[in-house]
Amino acid sequence: MTHFNFLGIPVAGTITPPDPVVEQRPLSDLEPLIRAILADDAIVEFGWTQYTPYFNDGDPCVFRVNTPWFRTPEDPVLDPQLTYQLRIGGGKHPSLGRREYSWVEGVRTYGAYTGPDEERFDRALALSHALESEAFNQVLLDAFGEHAHITVRRDGITVDSYSHE
Numbered sequence: 001m002t003h004f005n006f007l008g009i010p011v012a013g014t015i016t017p018p019d020p021v022v023e024q025r026p027l028s029d030l031e032p033l034i035r036a037i038l039a040d041d042a043i044v045e046f047g048w049t050q051y052t053p054y055f056n057d058g059d060p061c062v063f064r065v066n067t068p069w070f071r072t073p074e075d076p077v078l079d080p081q082l083t084y085q086l087r088i089g090g091g092k093h094p095s096l097g098r099r100e101y102s103w104v105e106g107v108r109t110y111g112a113y114t115g116p117d118e119e120r121f122d123r124a125l126a127l128s129h130a131l132e133s134e135a136f137n138q139v140l141l142d143a144f145g146e147h148a149h150i151t152v153r154r155d156g157i158t159v160d161s162y163s164h165e
Contacts, residue, residue, distance in 0.1 A: 022134040033127040046070040047151040049162045065131050070124050080149045088128045097121045
């Protein structure tokens with residue numbers, strides 16, 4: 001069965017559609033979220049890892065940015081391989097607090113907050129969602145490269161090699 005033509009040549013066969021691609025956004029859309037975290041003296045540093053997996057259990061190996069971590073003065077200084085303990089994913093963080101959530105028809109809905117500063121938590125959560133959205137993957141890949149552990153502080157950004165498998 002002919003499905004369509006390509007350059008005027010009929011195409012027959014089974015065509016597997018690609019996975020949807022997330023529309024990429026510019027750094028200017030991410031900047032206010034990062035600047036809001038940097039302006040908060042209670043957040044000492046934050047960061048994330050980014051890489052393309054070498055193997056993904058048969059699924060495509062696609063570049064990803066992992067859930068960011070945030071460190072406040074109350075949090076321990078951790079080895080870069082352990083910073084995942086300071087992620088805000090799942091709606092909770094050891095020193096920033098916790099926001100209850102539930103899934104409603106595939107959408108995460110947030111509820112009550114418990115902790116020291118709700119606005120600070122929500123700023124960190126907004127940056128977390130932006131980085132995990134895949135909408136800034138190309139900007140971050142271009143800026144920091146593959147297999148990277150990024151640490152952001154007010155006085156600079158450090159990029160270390162990240163071993164993930």
